């Protein structure tokens with residue numbers, strides 16, 4: 074009988090659990106999002122996130138097992154996000170998973186959330202092979218990784234300030250658009266002119282593959298506040314919001330595209346996985362398609378439910394490790410805010 078892995082994810086503001094078999098088939102997936110609770114603050118509030126994970130996790134795991142029509146005894150291995158993320162949030166998932174593993178005697182794997190995101194490409198396209206480049210672009214991360222095999226990840230570049238999704242969220246707040254900012258900016262940009270404003274494409278001195286979005290955000294702020302930056306009350310009605318949104322979105326997408334394809338060239342790679350919430354952006358998807366066709370690069374962008382935070386990618390990666398024969402963790406798995414990959 075095929076072995077089943079229960080995956081648990083709680084690194085940021087989604088409490089998720091999923092059951093995936095060792096051939097990467099998703100049997101069930103449950104995501105409880107906290108996005109509405111954080112919306113009024115314009116971003117994730119760590120203490121609130123941890124408390125909400127504590128309230129949700131039992132029900133989410135129970136539902137994932139129920140939807141898969143299995144019981145805990147039918148699970149071979151438990152996989153849990155160990156890093157990176159908000160420490161209070163991670164601790165909820167790790168403690169819960171450890172409790173389950175200890176009380177049932179099941180093996181436990183600690184999973185790196187970033188490797189999980191990249192792994193979602195393999196779940197989407199079963200023909201995918203190493204080596205490849207991955208662009209992880211979300212509210213918390215913007216980085217390029219070279220992926221050469223299970224656990225073999227090398228960071229090529231990262232943002233030196235804001236993550237791309239964070240920039241979308243902050244600029245949406247300036248434009249008085251709803252949170253999360255990505256979808257609302259995309260919507261506003263539909264009727265805007267991407268060439269209306271000349272926003273900067275962030276460059277990092279001596280690190281041409283690194284990303285930077287804080288200058289872009291400031292440039293949008295000064296555009297709204299007037300050249301001297303002295304207009305304290307921003308009246309968005311004075312501006313064509315779709316034009317600002319479209320020009321901002323174009324600047325973010327331009328940076329992501331140019332650095333990603335430069336990195337592919339430098340690393341001599343021909344396959345790209347793009348994942349994380351910002352991968353939902355339709356303009357980014359359009360540009361990825363154009364560029365990949367021009368340069369004969371295979372691009373895999375998983376569907377939204379696999380792109381945003383979920384436990385399928387955690388269970389799926391756990392299943393890949395199980396198949397490879399990785400040894401389970403010993404007792405006392407430690408949640409870590411930083412990825413061992415991002416140092």
Ligand code: KG4
Nearest residue numbers: 211212213238253254255256350351354381
């Ligand atoms: O991966 P995700 O769900 O959560 C983490 O940050 O880990 O990503 C959420 C981010 C938010 O910043 C949101 O504004 C952005 O992804 N996002 C988008 C779009 N949909 C979500 N950004 C641009 N365009 C979108 N369509």
Ligand code: ZN
Nearest residue numbers: 186190211382
């Ligand atoms: Zn994530």
